[in-house]
Amino acid sequence: MVASVAVMWASQDKEKASKTDKNRSDNFMDSMDPQLEWQVGTIRILVDLYMAIVNETMQDLMPKTIMHLMFNVRARP
DSSP: OHHHHHHHHHHHHHHHHHHHHHHHHHHHHHTSOHHHHHHHHHHHHHHHHHHHHHHHHHHHHHHHHHHHHHHTOOOOO
């Protein structure tokens, strides 16, 4: 009985700690400067756009590279 109560208290302490950590991160995000939030949002959008361009370029170049390797590269003797 005592062991099960100790386990229950330990699990409750872990839950409280994780909730406290989450609240700290939420409070950090809420307390950020509006200009900083805008800058972070802008950078995220720019990174997403950059990654979309990279993915599109890779999808375009992959078939071209395969065809080049299949037909234009000769085996060396």
